Amino acid sequence: MTSPIHVTSEIGKLKTVLLKRPGREIENFTPEMMPRLLFDDIPYLPIAQKEHDYFADTLRDNGIEVLYLEKLAAEALDAGGDKVRDDFLEQMLTESGYATGTIHDALKDYLGSMNNQDMVNKIMEGIRKNEVDFVPTDLVSAAETEDYQFYMDPMPNLYFTRDPSACIGEGLSINHMTYPARQRESLFNEIVIKYHPRFANKGIHVWRDRNHDTRIEGGDELVLNDHVMAIGVSQRTSADAIQDIAKNLFKDGHFDTVIAIKIPHNHAMMHLDTVFTMINYDQFTVHPGILGEGGHIDTWTITPGKNEGELHLEHRTDLKAVLKDALKLDDLDLIPTGGGDPIIAGREQWNDGSNTLAIAPGVVVTYNRNYVSNDLLRKHGLKVLEVISSELSRGRGGPRCMSCPIVREDI
Ligand SMILES: NC(=[NH2+])NCCC[C@H](N)C(=O)O
Missing domain, CATH: 1.10.3930.10 (Arginine deiminase)
Structure with a gap:
């Protein structure tokens, strides 16, 4: 029996994806409620829906099956x-x-x-x-x-289907999220996995369910290949949760390495995927703002420890070297958001210029408004499919945040 969930990379040809079409929830609030609801503005619903339909059509036109959470x-x-x-x-x-x-x-x-x-x-x-x-x-x-x-309260963040759950291998994590504004969301994912005929009783492994106090969100969970994951240590994902899921993945899955990457804890960079995404076998987008002096950043490579249930952690700060080792690559192309210009990078990152969705190796979907980053991606040989983005971007999430891959071809 083939599993209804199969995701062994960030870049394998995307076959099935889960979206949520923005509904009344994205405008059913006042400016005073915005900070608590994690929004920076109130989108104009008809245009947000039009943009979202354009995004869904772009995926369908590329042979991808689109499922809707609602x-x-x-x-x-x-x-x-x-x-x-x-x-x-x-x-x-x-x-x-x-x-x-x-x-x-x-x-x-x-x-x-x-x-x-x-x-x-x-x-x-x-x-x-x-x-x-x-x-x-x-x-x-x-x-x-x-x-x-x-x-x-309304749940305006639901169109960011990436976060309440994350498909990993033939299983998934159903997430206990950080802020009350989003914590109820993963209840929908839970009932879908338990009772929807497409998923129920199909032996899907839940690596970590939503009944936890420690927190993790899908925007931090990146499947780099069938044995390596990168997970952000972020505003939304705690170290405890990373170690917990690592243990489960090592015990029952085909994974043997989790790279924990510490990013600044703030609203603009709430998840790893707002500053770092994988877009080809050896190419990544990176927001220069996450790299400290000399391009360094704190990472911990987590592997199984000597005894069952133990973890081994190695702290390193050279992201490129860490990724090269884990992915067994001779070289890597880290493409800086906004070309590295501090003003452009800051502006385009804010509007999810680093948040690319790979639908095949070297083929990405991005927001059209990030034109400097998009041009740069093309110069680096990528095929870039732009989608319209005036209203959707007000929720602080881009194409990767708005999509939860369910099935990808192996790379
Ligand atoms: N995977 C992501 N980067 N998702 C973006 C989520 C944005 C949403 N407003 C939040 O703060 O939760």
């Missing part, structure tokens, strides 16, 4: 039946702050009256107080702050 989630609930739907709803309400109580009951009635697709869409876009038929009379619900508009 559709898979509803189909998973359809297949799971009443008990699965009820458990999912309870879990979602609990994680939204309503484990019990009259608001819980009112929200459950409200969502419970919908079909699965409407319910999924509604949870994603958020629930305003004024849309639920409910007058609080008990002390706890009456004490809820009146001026806050939402019972359940």
Whole structure:
């Protein structure tokens, strides 16, 4: 039986990818909510959808099957039946702050009256107080702050499907994410893997599930080849989580090396893939801003230790040398975002100029607005497919963030 998930590199010909078409959730908030929701602006929904459809069409035109999270989630609930739907709803309400109580009951009635697709869409876009038929009379619900508009917050970051889960080999990680704004997202991935007919009971290995306190996000998880991963030590991914997943990958998978790369902990560079991506057998994009004096950066090469369950860590600071050794290459082409010019690099990195999605070795999808980086990629021999990006980029993520590869051909 071939596994429904198969990802043994960042660059192998992409066959199947998971996207989320931006919906009402990306505009269902006010400027005051932006920092907490990890957005820098409020996108204009019709244009964001147009841009996203253009992105999806670009992938389809290149022979890639596009799946949508919102559709898979509803189909998973359809297949799971009443008990699965009820458990999912309870879990979602609990994680939204309503484990019990009259608001819980009112929200459950409200969502419970919908079909699965409407319910999924509604949870994603958020629930305003004024849309639920409910007058609080008990002390706890009456004490809820009146001026806050939402019972359940929107989840505008869902179109960054890269982050709540990551496919690795024939398995995946279903992630406990860092900020409350995104923590509920991976519940959708969990039900898809457990109950969607395409994935359920197919022997998919979950390298690490969402029931953890330590945090990891897919934007930090890069599959370099069938035995080497790079994982960012970042604002979103902790060292503990990296060591935990490394142990599981070494124990039950075909992986023997995890390179942990420490990047600055800030919003513009929240994940490794905002500053570093693999785009060909021996080519990478690198944002010059992550390299310190002399081009150095902290890395730890993690390999299995002497005894079962132990890890061996080697600290090194020459990224190029570390990658060359791990990938057994004589040379490497590290292509600097914005050509290395500090103003252009800063500007283009902010709009995800380093966040390229490879759909085959040497073929990448990028945002058209990063024209300096795009030209440079072409000069380095890459085929660059540009997609439109005025509204999508306001969420601080590019083509790699907006896509979760499910199946790639081996390299
Ligand atoms: N893989 C990525 N770089 N994803 C970008 C996620 C952006 C999103 N606004 C966040 O802060 O979480």
